[in-house]
Amino acid sequence: MTGGAGMRIVAVCGMGIGTAVLLKMNAEKALTQIGALGVVTAAALGTVHDAAQVADVLLVTADCADRLQLPPGAVVVIDDVLDLSEISDKLTAFAGH
Protein backbone atom coordinates (compact mmCIF):
# COMPACT_ATOMS: atom_id res chain seq x y z
CA MET A 1 0.00 0.00 0.00
CA THR A 2 1.24 3.45 -0.88
CA GLY A 3 1.27 6.12 1.83
CA GLY A 4 -0.28 9.59 1.95
CA ALA A 5 -3.58 9.82 0.11
CA GLY A 6 -3.42 6.14 -0.74
CA MET A 7 -4.02 4.50 -4.06
CA ARG A 8 -4.83 6.59 -7.07
CA ILE A 9 -7.44 4.53 -8.86
CA VAL A 10 -8.96 5.27 -12.24
CA ALA A 11 -12.13 3.37 -13.16
CA VAL A 12 -12.19 2.93 -16.90
CA CYS A 13 -14.91 1.89 -19.27
CA GLY A 14 -16.41 2.84 -22.64
CA MET A 15 -17.69 6.40 -22.41
CA GLY A 16 -16.58 7.32 -18.89
CA ILE A 17 -20.05 8.32 -17.71
CA GLY A 18 -22.01 5.10 -17.15
CA THR A 19 -20.26 1.89 -16.25
CA ALA A 20 -17.08 3.73 -15.26
CA VAL A 21 -19.04 5.93 -12.83
CA LEU A 22 -20.77 2.91 -11.25
CA LEU A 23 -17.36 1.24 -10.95
CA LYS A 24 -15.90 4.40 -9.36
CA MET A 25 -18.75 4.58 -6.82
CA ASN A 26 -18.39 0.92 -5.89
CA ALA A 27 -14.60 1.20 -5.71
CA GLU A 28 -15.03 4.06 -3.21
CA LYS A 29 -17.33 1.85 -1.12
CA ALA A 30 -14.86 -1.03 -1.42
CA LEU A 31 -11.99 1.17 -0.17
CA THR A 32 -14.05 2.12 2.89
CA GLN A 33 -14.93 -1.55 3.43
CA ILE A 34 -11.30 -2.67 3.40
CA GLY A 35 -10.16 0.37 5.37
CA ALA A 36 -7.86 1.65 2.64
CA LEU A 37 -7.21 5.20 1.53
CA GLY A 38 -7.57 6.11 -2.09
CA VAL A 39 -8.88 8.52 -4.66
CA VAL A 40 -11.04 7.15 -7.44
CA THR A 41 -11.86 8.91 -10.68
CA ALA A 42 -13.76 7.72 -13.77
CA ALA A 43 -12.41 7.82 -17.30
CA ALA A 44 -13.43 6.83 -20.81
CA LEU A 45 -11.69 4.06 -22.70
CA GLY A 46 -10.37 6.62 -25.21
CA THR A 47 -8.48 8.48 -22.47
CA VAL A 48 -7.02 5.40 -20.81
CA HIS A 49 -3.42 6.20 -21.73
CA ASP A 50 -3.65 9.61 -20.06
CA ALA A 51 -5.33 7.98 -17.08
CA ALA A 52 -2.58 5.38 -16.82
CA GLN A 53 0.00 8.17 -16.38
CA VAL A 54 -1.57 9.38 -13.13
CA ALA A 55 -2.99 6.15 -11.74
CA ASP A 56 -1.48 3.57 -9.40
CA VAL A 57 -4.06 1.17 -10.68
CA LEU A 58 -6.63 1.08 -13.46
CA LEU A 59 -9.90 -0.61 -12.60
CA VAL A 60 -11.35 -1.94 -15.81
CA THR A 61 -14.46 -3.97 -16.54
CA ALA A 62 -13.80 -7.29 -18.24
CA ASP A 63 -15.62 -6.19 -21.41
CA CYS A 64 -13.48 -3.07 -21.71
CA ALA A 65 -10.25 -4.83 -20.72
CA ASP A 66 -10.55 -6.89 -23.88
CA ARG A 67 -10.12 -3.67 -25.83
CA LEU A 68 -7.12 -2.32 -23.90
CA GLN A 69 -3.45 -2.75 -24.61
CA LEU A 70 -1.63 -1.91 -21.40
CA PRO A 71 1.17 -3.52 -19.44
CA PRO A 72 -0.08 -6.07 -16.88
CA GLY A 73 0.22 -5.33 -13.17
CA ALA A 74 -1.29 -1.85 -13.15
CA VAL A 75 -4.64 -3.16 -14.30
CA VAL A 76 -7.28 -4.82 -12.15
CA VAL A 77 -10.06 -6.42 -14.17
CA ILE A 78 -13.55 -6.49 -12.65
CA ASP A 79 -16.09 -8.99 -13.98
CA ASP A 80 -19.14 -7.46 -12.27
CA VAL A 81 -19.16 -3.70 -11.60
CA LEU A 82 -21.99 -4.21 -9.11
CA ASP A 83 -20.15 -6.84 -7.05
CA LEU A 84 -18.66 -4.96 -4.09
CA SER A 85 -16.96 -8.03 -2.66
CA GLU A 86 -15.19 -8.77 -5.95
CA ILE A 87 -13.91 -5.17 -6.08
CA SER A 88 -12.86 -5.28 -2.41
CA ASP A 89 -11.05 -8.61 -2.81
CA LYS A 90 -9.19 -7.54 -5.94
CA LEU A 91 -8.20 -4.14 -4.51
CA THR A 92 -6.98 -5.85 -1.35
CA ALA A 93 -4.92 -8.30 -3.40
CA PHE A 94 -3.49 -5.45 -5.47
CA ALA A 95 -2.66 -3.34 -2.39
CA GLY A 96 -0.86 -6.33 -0.90
CA HIS A 97 1.63 -6.51 -3.77
Add this chain to the structure above:
Amino acid sequence: MSLADHLPEGSIITGARAADWRAAVRLAGDALVAIGATEPAYTEAMIEGIEELGPYIVIAPGFALPHARPSEAVHRAAITLMTLAEPVEFGSADNDPVRLVVALAAPNPTAHVTIMSELAGVLHDDDLLAALIAAETPEQVRAMLARA
Protein backbone atom coordinates in the same frame (compact mmCIF):
# COMPACT_ATOMS: atom_id res chain seq x y z
CA MET B 1 -34.47 11.74 -3.13
CA SER B 2 -35.05 8.63 -5.16
CA LEU B 3 -34.64 7.69 -8.79
CA ALA B 4 -38.34 8.55 -9.22
CA ASP B 5 -37.42 12.23 -8.79
CA HIS B 6 -35.32 11.97 -11.93
CA LEU B 7 -38.09 10.38 -13.99
CA PRO B 8 -40.60 13.07 -14.99
CA GLU B 9 -43.71 12.49 -17.10
CA GLY B 10 -42.80 10.78 -20.36
CA SER B 11 -39.53 9.28 -19.16
CA ILE B 12 -40.95 5.88 -18.14
CA ILE B 13 -42.20 3.38 -20.72
CA THR B 14 -43.65 0.02 -19.69
CA GLY B 15 -44.21 -3.02 -21.88
CA ALA B 16 -42.32 -1.67 -24.89
CA ARG B 17 -41.97 -3.93 -27.92
CA ALA B 18 -38.61 -4.00 -29.68
CA ALA B 19 -37.56 -6.44 -32.39
CA ASP B 20 -33.85 -6.19 -31.51
CA TRP B 21 -31.39 -4.29 -29.33
CA ARG B 22 -31.11 -1.39 -31.77
CA ALA B 23 -34.88 -0.90 -31.68
CA ALA B 24 -34.83 -1.07 -27.88
CA VAL B 25 -32.07 1.54 -27.58
CA ARG B 26 -33.85 3.72 -30.15
CA LEU B 27 -37.11 3.65 -28.17
CA ALA B 28 -35.37 4.60 -24.93
CA GLY B 29 -33.41 7.27 -26.84
CA ASP B 30 -36.60 8.63 -28.43
CA ALA B 31 -37.94 9.14 -24.93
CA LEU B 32 -34.82 11.17 -24.02
CA VAL B 33 -35.55 13.35 -27.06
CA ALA B 34 -39.25 13.61 -26.16
CA ILE B 35 -38.51 14.96 -22.67
CA GLY B 36 -36.12 17.53 -24.15
CA ALA B 37 -32.92 16.04 -22.75
CA THR B 38 -31.19 15.14 -26.00
CA GLU B 39 -31.18 15.54 -29.77
CA PRO B 40 -31.80 12.48 -31.99
CA ALA B 41 -28.06 12.38 -32.77
CA TYR B 42 -27.46 11.19 -29.20
CA THR B 43 -29.65 8.14 -29.79
CA GLU B 44 -27.58 7.23 -32.84
CA ALA B 45 -24.38 7.76 -30.82
CA MET B 46 -25.63 5.26 -28.20
CA ILE B 47 -26.21 2.66 -30.93
CA GLU B 48 -22.80 3.37 -32.52
CA GLY B 49 -21.15 3.02 -29.10
CA ILE B 50 -22.56 -0.47 -28.67
CA GLU B 51 -21.60 -1.42 -32.24
CA GLU B 52 -18.05 -0.21 -31.50
CA LEU B 53 -17.50 -1.47 -27.96
CA GLY B 54 -19.90 -4.39 -27.71
CA PRO B 55 -22.72 -5.06 -25.24
CA TYR B 56 -20.70 -3.98 -22.18
CA ILE B 57 -23.63 -1.74 -21.22
CA VAL B 58 -25.59 -4.85 -20.17
CA ILE B 59 -24.19 -4.63 -16.66
CA ALA B 60 -26.56 -6.81 -14.65
CA PRO B 61 -28.79 -9.77 -15.49
CA GLY B 62 -31.58 -8.43 -17.72
CA PHE B 63 -30.43 -4.82 -17.36
CA ALA B 64 -28.95 -2.52 -20.02
CA LEU B 65 -27.61 1.00 -19.48
CA PRO B 66 -27.15 2.49 -22.97
CA HIS B 67 -25.36 5.83 -23.08
CA ALA B 68 -22.87 7.78 -25.19
CA ARG B 69 -20.20 10.42 -24.65
CA PRO B 70 -21.19 13.87 -23.41
CA SER B 71 -21.75 16.02 -26.49
CA GLU B 72 -23.65 18.98 -27.90
CA ALA B 73 -26.53 16.57 -28.54
CA VAL B 74 -27.14 16.45 -24.77
CA HIS B 75 -29.06 19.36 -23.21
CA ARG B 76 -29.16 18.08 -19.64
CA ALA B 77 -28.47 15.05 -17.48
CA ALA B 78 -31.40 12.66 -17.73
CA ILE B 79 -32.49 9.06 -17.81
CA THR B 80 -35.41 7.22 -19.34
CA LEU B 81 -36.55 3.87 -17.98
CA MET B 82 -38.16 1.26 -20.23
CA THR B 83 -39.43 -2.24 -19.57
CA LEU B 84 -39.72 -4.65 -22.49
CA ALA B 85 -42.80 -6.79 -23.15
CA GLU B 86 -40.55 -9.47 -24.63
CA PRO B 87 -36.90 -9.85 -23.58
CA VAL B 88 -34.30 -8.72 -26.14
CA GLU B 89 -30.86 -10.20 -26.87
CA PHE B 90 -28.02 -7.65 -26.73
CA GLY B 91 -25.26 -10.21 -27.27
CA SER B 92 -24.13 -10.20 -23.64
CA ALA B 93 -22.60 -13.52 -22.60
CA ASP B 94 -23.41 -13.04 -18.91
CA ASN B 95 -26.51 -10.87 -18.69
CA ASP B 96 -28.79 -11.50 -21.67
CA PRO B 97 -31.68 -11.29 -22.35
CA VAL B 98 -32.49 -7.69 -21.44
CA ARG B 99 -35.84 -6.82 -19.86
CA LEU B 100 -35.11 -3.39 -18.40
CA VAL B 101 -33.38 -0.53 -20.24
CA VAL B 102 -32.25 2.72 -18.65
CA ALA B 103 -30.93 5.18 -21.25
CA LEU B 104 -28.56 7.72 -19.75
CA ALA B 105 -27.50 11.14 -21.02
CA ALA B 106 -24.99 13.50 -19.43
CA PRO B 107 -23.73 16.87 -20.73
CA ASN B 108 -20.42 16.39 -18.89
CA PRO B 109 -18.76 13.75 -16.70
CA THR B 110 -20.20 15.04 -13.41
CA ALA B 111 -23.70 16.50 -13.97
CA HIS B 112 -25.39 13.14 -13.48
CA VAL B 113 -23.64 11.94 -10.33
CA THR B 114 -26.80 12.13 -8.20
CA ILE B 115 -28.71 10.09 -10.77
CA MET B 116 -25.93 7.48 -10.85
CA SER B 117 -25.88 7.25 -7.09
CA GLU B 118 -29.65 6.60 -6.99
CA LEU B 119 -29.33 4.15 -9.87
CA ALA B 120 -26.57 2.21 -8.12
CA GLY B 121 -28.89 1.74 -5.15
CA VAL B 122 -31.61 0.33 -7.40
CA LEU B 123 -29.18 -2.01 -9.17
CA HIS B 124 -28.09 -3.51 -5.86
CA ASP B 125 -31.69 -4.39 -4.98
CA ASP B 126 -32.60 -7.62 -6.82
CA ASP B 127 -36.17 -7.65 -5.50
CA LEU B 128 -36.77 -4.11 -6.72
CA LEU B 129 -35.30 -4.91 -10.13
CA ALA B 130 -37.61 -7.91 -10.49
CA ALA B 131 -40.58 -5.77 -9.46
CA LEU B 132 -39.64 -3.02 -11.92
CA ILE B 133 -39.42 -5.54 -14.77
CA ALA B 134 -42.93 -6.76 -13.92
CA ALA B 135 -44.42 -3.27 -13.59
CA GLU B 136 -47.37 -2.62 -15.86
CA THR B 137 -47.61 1.16 -15.75
CA PRO B 138 -45.24 4.13 -15.32
CA GLU B 139 -47.15 5.02 -12.15
CA GLN B 140 -46.26 1.61 -10.67
CA VAL B 141 -42.60 2.12 -11.58
CA ARG B 142 -42.55 5.55 -9.98
CA ALA B 143 -44.26 4.28 -6.82
CA MET B 144 -41.77 1.38 -6.48
CA LEU B 145 -38.79 3.70 -6.89
CA ALA B 146 -40.21 6.27 -4.48
CA ARG B 147 -40.61 3.57 -1.81
CA ALA B 148 -37.11 2.17 -2.34
